[in-house]
Structure formats: C-alpha cells, structure tokens
Amino acid sequence: EKNGYDHFMLKEIHEQPDAIKDTYRGRLLLNDGIIKMAGIEDNIERLTSAQRIIIVACGTSWHAGLVAEYIFEDLIRIPVEVEYASEFRYRNPVITPNDVVIAISQSGETADTLAAIKLAKEKGAFVFGVCNVVGSSIARETHAGAYTHAGPEIGVASTKAFTTQITVLSLIALKLAQFKGMLSASQLREYIAEMEAIPAKVEECLKVDAHVKYISSMYKDSPNFLYLGRGYNFPVALEGALKLKEISYIHAEGYPAAEMKHGPIALIDEHMPVVVIATKRGHYEKVLSNIQEIKSRKAKIIAVVTKGDTEVREMADHVIEVPETLEGLTPLITTIPLQLLSYHIAVMRECNVDQPRNLAKSVTVE
Numbered sequence: 398e399k400n401g402y403d404h405f406m407l408k409e410i411h412e413q414p415d416a417i418k419d420t421y422r423g424r425l426l427l428n429d430g431i432i433k434m435a436g437i438e439d440n441i442e443r444l445t446s447a448q449r450i451i452i453v454a455c456g457t458s459w460h461a462g463l464v465a466e467y468i469f470e471d472l473i474r475i476p477v478e479v480e481y482a483s484e485f486r487y488r489n490p491v492i493t494p495n496d497v498v499i500a501i502s503q504s505g506e507t508a509d510t511l512a513a514i515k516l517a518k519e520k521g522a523f524v525f526g527v528c529n530v531v532g533s534s535i536a537r538e539t540h541a542g543a544y545t546h547a548g549p550e551i552g553v554a555s556t557k558a559f560t561t562q563i564t565v566l567s568l569i570a571l572k573l574a575q576f577k578g579m580l581s582a583s584q585l586r587e588y589i590a591e592m593e594a595i596p597a598k599v600e601e602c603l604k605v606d607a608h609v610k611y612i613s614s615m616y617k618d619s620p621n622f623l624y625l626g627r628g629y630n631f632p633v634a635l636e637g638a639l640k641l642k643e644i645s646y647i648h649a650e651g652y653p654a655a656e657m658k659h660g661p662i663a664l665i666d667e668h669m670p671v672v673v674i675a676t677k678r679g680h681y682e683k684v685l686s687n688i689q690e691i692k693s694r695k696a697k698i699i700a701v702v703t704k705g706d707t708e709v710r711e712m713a714d715h716v717i718e719v720p721e722t723l724e725g726l727t728p729l730i731t732t733i734p735l736q737l738l739s740y741h742i743a744v745m746r747e748c749n750v751d752q753p754r755n756l757a758k759s760v761t762v763e
C-alpha cells in the first residue's frame with residue numbers, strides 16, 4: 398500500500414499535488430469566480446458577523462491555524478487568535494456568542510481539541526471544524542465544517558494533512574471575503590487561478606528531492622537546527638522544525654527571523670545549520686538582512702528561495718529553489734522542501750520514519 402515508496406511519509410509527501418486538488422475540487426469555479434462550500438454558505442451571516450475568530454488545534458494543525466491567522470486577517474479583517482487547545486481549555490478563556498471557533502484536526506479525535514470545542518459550545522460560540530477523517534468525533538461535535546479530503550494519512554508525521562488544511566482554510570477566507578465584498582472580482586479570480594496552479598507548483602517542488610537529499614547527507618549528524626521565516630513563512634519554520642524533531646530526533650527550533658536578535662542568535666556558530674525561508678514575496682529585504690546577521694556568525698545557511706534568486710545565493714551555503722506564488726499561498730510551496738529535508742535526514746539516521754518513538758497518530762489522551 399506504500400505504492401512503491403519506502404515509507405508512508407514519502408508517499409504522502411508525493412500525494413500532495415493530488416490531495417490539494419481533491420481539497421478544492423468542486424469548490425472552486427474559476428470561470429464564475431466562485432467558491433462553493435456548503436458549510437460556509439449555510440452559516441454565512443453567523444461567520445461574517447463574528448467579532449473574533451478563535452482557532453484551536455494541536456501540533457501541525459496548530460501551525461496550519463497560524464497560517465490561517467495571516468490569511469483571515471489579511472482577507473477578511475476579523476481579529477484571529479490561535480490557541481493550543483490544551484491551554485485554551487484549561488485557561489478559563491473569554492468566549493462569547495459573538496465568537497466563531499475554528500477547530501482544526503486531521504484525525505478529528507484529538508482529546509484536547511475535542512474538549513476545547515465542547516467548552517466553546519457551552520459558552521455559546523459557533524464552532525466550525527476542519528477535519529480530514531470523515532465522521533470523526535470532532536466532525537460530529539462541531540456545528541458545521543469542511544473536510545480536507547486529503548485521503549488517509551498513515552505516517553505519524555503530518556504532511557498532506559497540513560497542506561490540505563491550509564488549502565481549505567484559504568478557501569474559507571476567500572469565500573468570506575467574497576461575501577463581505579472585500580475582494581474585487583479580479584482579485585478573487587487571481588487568487589482562484591493561483592490556487593489552481595498550486596498542484597503543479599508543488600509537483601515542481603518535489604523535483605528538488607535529490608538536491609535536498611544531498612544537503613541532508615551533509616547535516617544529518619548536526620545536534621541542532623534552527624528554522625527561520627517571517628510573515629506567512631513563520632509558521633512554516635515552526636512546522637519544519639517540528640517535522641525534524643519528531644522523525645529524526647534532532648533538536649530543532651523554529652523562530653520568526655526577527656526574533657533572532659532577542660536571544661537565539663547567541664546559539665549561532667559555525668556548527669549550526671540554519672534553514673531560512675527567503676522567498677521573494679513577503680519581507681524579502683528583511684529576511685536578507687537576517688541572513689547577513691547569521692552569515693557573519695558563520696552559521697551554515699540552507700535557504701529556500703524563489704526560482705532565479707541571486708541575492709540569497711551569494712550568502713547561503715545551499716539554496717533550494719521553489720516556484721513563485723501569491724504571498725498568501727506561499728506556505729503550500731515552501732513547506733515541501735522542509736518535509737523532504739526531515740524525511741531524508743531521518744532515513745539517513747535510520748529512524749523509524751512512519752512511527753517515531755513515543756508518538757501516536759492521534760493523541761486521544763489529555
């Protein structure tokens with residue numbers, strides 16, 4: 398069932414072009430510039446009148462929530478908070494009937510996320526679920542929802558669940574923006590067209606595999622890694638670090654690049670590999686100066702850049718090129734090489750990629 402791949406994780410990484418397509422299939426109508434999503438349409442007034450959106454999730458799904466925060470605030474101008482479900486539920490949070498809670502969960506069975514939903518419902522909030530597993534507990538417990546349609550994800554490390562969550566959350570934001578009249582017809586069309594171009598661009602990203610494998614062989618014995626990104630690529634940095642930790646058992650941290658100088662930069666020396674996401678759209682100049690700071694401390698720089706980039710290439714030890722897209726859709730692209738990097742490093746370290754130690758696919762205990 399691994400379809401010729403050595404591991405489910407690798408198979409699932411490669412399934413992403415199709416999984417993303419399956420997620421938007423039937424929901425995007427390019428010619429009409431329309432997004433169809435019943436769970437949103439049926440509750441459109443409730444959703445667009447929200448005073449606040451609170452996103453609850455754990456792990457990788459929480460990272461997808463962080464990406465959604467950027468998308469929602471950009472497109473629909475409703476304040477968004479992203480919460481670890483486990484902290485939210487035990488914190489006596491302020492929740493009102495004017496809030497919309499979005500719960501994100503691949504499995505739909507994560508105990509803390511489920512408990513957070515129950516709490517939000519008790520307080521009168523409207524709860525919307527983004528799940529992959531059809532008929533799961535979270536899918537049943539929420540007032541409405543949208544499935545990711547990623548197909549079964551077997552590898553413990555989440556890959557296609559993450560990119561399809563971002564896909565569906567982008568569609569939700571676009572749908573709400575459309576209803577609120579916050580996007581012109583041409584802006585909406587541009588977004589939809591670009592979304593439809595994503596599967597082919599992800600396919601192109603997958604072609605960096607051999608190069609990423611080579612980079613992996615150089616750094617597989619490093620005890621630490623740093624991952625840096627800004628804006629939409631900040632959650633991608635967190636996700637890249639989580640992926641490396643969970644499957645290769647290398648300590649890794651993700652940071653917003655500008656936070657470096659507030660502490661983590663003290664860690665940097667010539668032994669530290671630093672993965673920097675430095676794509677053209679989104680704070681490029683700022684990231685360049687962050688790279689300079691790291692470079693002057695002699696760290697090894699592995700940069701994810703937009704195809705054709707020359708400036709980062711001059712400073713970085715390795716560059717991984719990815720195709721350009723809209724800033725809001727960048728995480729769908731920049732995540733891919735980071736998945737491959739953690740995968741290859743884990744394989745080279747002879748780790749159990751699909752079933753890392755101490756981890757379960759869904760965390761049904763609190």
Ligand code: M6R
Nearest residue numbers: 456457458502503504507554555
């Ligand atoms: O099924 P869920 O999306 O609710 O799971 C949440 C986390 O347990 C999950 O994303 C976990 O962090 C993954 N192992 C990450 O790869």
